Ligand SMILES: NC(=O)C1=CN([C@@H]2O[C@H](COP(=O)(O)OP(=O)(O)OC[C@H]3O[C@@H](n4cnc5c(N)ncnc54)[C@H](OP(=O)(O)O)[C@@H]3O)[C@@H](O)[C@H]2O)C=CC1
């Protein structure tokens with residue numbers, strides 16, 4: 130399918146008019162230090178201008194340093210970070226968590242700030258009020274210019290419906306697990322109806338989709354990699370993929386998604402993959418407490 134984007138710097142528009150580059154670079158499981166630093170450095174060299182991180186990834190310092198060292202004008206970059214569960218038991222803690230993320234990144238503002246998960250296990254019995262409090266703080270951060278857009282991640286229809294009952298500013302983005310194996314058609318329609326841009330996390334299924342023979346067949350037909358097919362599928366659907374890699378050759382390969390297009394046979398095969406393989410799941414939060422000591 131033809132798409133209007135021709136490069137990584139082409140953009141979608143959020144409902145508040147802010148432009149967001151059509152592909153973002155993922156950084157989960159890129160360790161703070163040389164790994165995350167080099168990955169972001171290579172991504173920026175390869176042409177990415179949109180970087181996705183999160184407090185819980187533990188790498189905001191290295192991500193921020195690579196951004197600052199790149200010499201690229203801040204205005205030309207789009208940086209997302211996310212509010213982690215443990216830091217959002219109150220309005221004040223959300224404000225504090227945001228300030229901590231900004232200092233770790235070494236930036237004056239971010240472009241997008243997301244609530245990372247709607248229903249942290251510990252707060253399950255009162256997730257509505259938890260989200261209301263965090264969202265009020267997100268609105269303040271937005272109004273104060275700390276972020277150019279606000280949104281949510283892993284929210285289902287019910288979570289957004291609840292949020293909309295009290296929100297003064299409505300979410301601009303919903304970042305969800307999305308790839309041909311889990312196509313989330315209803316949630317995407319809901320996002321579209323509410324002018325919420327859908328961002329696709331784990332577009333390569335955290336690497337698990339890359340060895341599928343049916344995808345390899347499509348990739349071979351176009352003489353590209355499976356990763357390129359999956360990123361291109363997202364773009365042709367109008368979503369915003371966030372592929373991650375720590376290898377310079379993969380990082381470059383994943384940018385080359387504008388010189389070929391999927392045909393109707395490919396789309397039919399890709400559509401049939403819905404529901405096959407890994408599906409959206411909620412993590413056990415305790416696992417993350419151990420790996421990110423500064424958030425405990
Ligand atoms: N909001 C949320 O709750 C979540 C958000 N995310 C965001 O989405 C991003 C992407 O999702 P993620 O689950 O990390 O993984 P992806 O689906 O992007 O897959 C990444 C894996 O694919 C490998 N890979 C990447 N490109 C290639 C290639 N061209 N050839 C071969 N292998 C390749 C990587 O290898 P290697 O790294 O070794 O190079 C890595 O193992 C995250 O990094 C994060 O920013 C992810 C999960 C949850």
Ligand SMILES: O=C1CO[C@H](CO)[C@@H](O)[C@@H]1O
Nearest residue numbers: 157183185245246411412
């Ligand atoms: O962004 C994230 C990285 O992946 C984790 C899943 O294992 C998520 O919990 C988290 O939201």
